[in-house]
Amino acid sequence: MSALLDVSGLVVAFGDVPTVRGVSFAVEKGQTLAIVGESGSGKSLSSLAVLGLLPPQARVTAGDIRWEGQDLLALGDTEIRRLRGEQLAMIFQDPLSALNPSLTVGYQIAEMFRRRRGMRRRQARAQAIEAMTEVGIPDAGQRFGAYPHEFSGGMRQRVMIAIALALEPKLLIADEPTTALDVTVQAQVLRLLRRRQSEGLSMIIISHDLGVVARTAQSVVVMYAGQAVETGTVADVYPAPAHPYTVGLMAASPSARDGRREVLPIEGYPPDIATLPSGCVFHPRCPFARERCRVEEPALREVAPGRxxxxxxxxxxxxxxxxLDHAGA
Ligand SMILES: Nc1ncnc2c1ncn2[C@@H]1O[C@H](COP(=O)(O)OP(=O)(O)O)[C@@H](O)[C@H]1O
Ligand code: SF4
Ligand SMILES: [Mg+2]
Structure with a gap:
């Protein structure tokens, strides 16, 4: 059986500069994949490429994206637009920017049902209220007529989830869905996503915080400077990472640390994609780095079954x- 989504060797470039540099990942039906890495590592571009939503200056210059075996890169605009929403949906970090501020929340949800399902007004309204209730918005009937700015950050993110799930997609891509939320609301939103997951929804959940996705995803891709540096199941990778960068991310994650130990940020900064270091691109920040690392680029290779x-x-x-302490102390 083939994967629901299969991305292989994906390269996304701005002009001559490849920014996502040969990333591969797959999502099986009913499974959740986490893509983690610091800001700027290419997480969003990788998923936007899947949805055909790259910024206009960016292009997929190599690789393959298959949706249920079908070549997504070969689809025309109309076909990919139909797939989006119907089968593939996405929620973003900042729900305020994704909602229209001048339309009521209820109208924006109901509009989905009218346009995509051909429902009449009254029926679309009832469906929208049901969808709002399902994502845990209290008094949905009364809040139907409220505007986005009248909702809290957590409630707006619920609205986005309601819109994304309205047409019952097979795959939901959640790009930093809880980054803007406080810890309590974060947990509520993740619980909501996990409930949909248990009902069969497949997901890609993107985060800079390894801990956030630990209980939601089954497999993980760790990205650094546009490449996958570690992949495997969450059960294998979390207790014993096989890449120093993953070790660093773990130490830097407040939720993975769980208050048990001090949070230790990774020293230094990710490199500028246009002027990458020689050898292993992580070497200037790596406490493990040796001479070989400065000259020889390591390939992504299997180090244990499935990872x-x-x-x-x-x-x-x-x-x-x-x-292992990434600070090298
Ligand atoms: N619109 C854009 N124009 C130019 N470069 C961009 C644009 N969007 C992203 N990039 C480049 O691609 C890199 C990866 O971006 P992105 O996928 O958004 O990272 P992430 O989601 O991991 O934070 C950025 O560091 C930046 O160099
Ligand atoms: S610098 Fe060397 S030790 Fe560190 S991640 Fe790269 S290859 Fe591994
Ligand atoms: Mg991003």
């Missing part, structure tokens, strides 16, 4: 386990 790492010393990192 890969792009580190020359992955086996060592793996066995040093949780004791």
């Amino acid at each position: 890969s790492s792009a580190c020359h010393y992955a086996e060592e990192v793996l066995t040093s386990g949780a004791e």
Whole structure:
């Protein structure tokens, strides 16, 4: 059986500069994939490419995107637009920018049902209220006529989820869905997504915080400077990462640390994509780096059944386990 979504060797370029540099991932039916990495690592561009929503200056210059075996890159505008919403949906970090401020929330949800399902006004309104209730918006009947600015951040994100799920898509791409929310609301939104997941929804959940996605995803792709540096199941990767960058992300994640130990940010900054370091692109920040790392680029390779790492010393990192301190102390 083929995957629901299969992305292989994806390259997204702005002009001559490849920004996403050969990323592969797959989502099986009913499964959730987490894409994690610091800001600027290419997480959003990778998923926007899937939806055919790249910014106008960006282009897919290599690779393959298959949806239920069908070549998505070969589809025309009309066909991809039909797929979006019907089968593939996306929610964004900032729900305020994705909602129309001058239309009521209820109208914006009902409009989906009218346009895409051909419903009459009254029926679309009833459907919208039901959809709002389902995502946990209290007094949906009364809030139907409220404007986006009258909702809290958490409630707006629920509205976005209601809109994204209105047409019962098979795959939901959630790009930093909880980053703008406080911790309590974050947990509520994640619980809501997990409930839909248990009803069969497949998801890609994107976050810069490894801990946030730990209980929601089954598999994970860790991205750095436009590439996948570690992939595997959450059950394998979280307890024992096989790439120093993943170790660093783990130490830097407030939710993964769970208040048990101090949060340690990774030293330094991600490189500018236009002027990447030689050898392993992570070497200037890597506490494990040796001479070889400065000259030889590590390939993403299988280091244990079902898991890969792009580190020359992955086996060592793996066995040093949780004791490893990325700060090198
Ligand atoms: N509209 C744009 N114009 C030029 N460069 C862009 C644009 N969007 C993204 N990029 C480049 O692509 C990189 C990856 O972006 P993105 O996928 O949004 O990262 P992430 O979602 O991981 O934070 C950015 O660091 C930036 O260099
Ligand atoms: S290859 Fe070297 S620099 Fe790159 S992550 Fe591994 S140890 Fe660090
Ligand atoms: Mg992003």
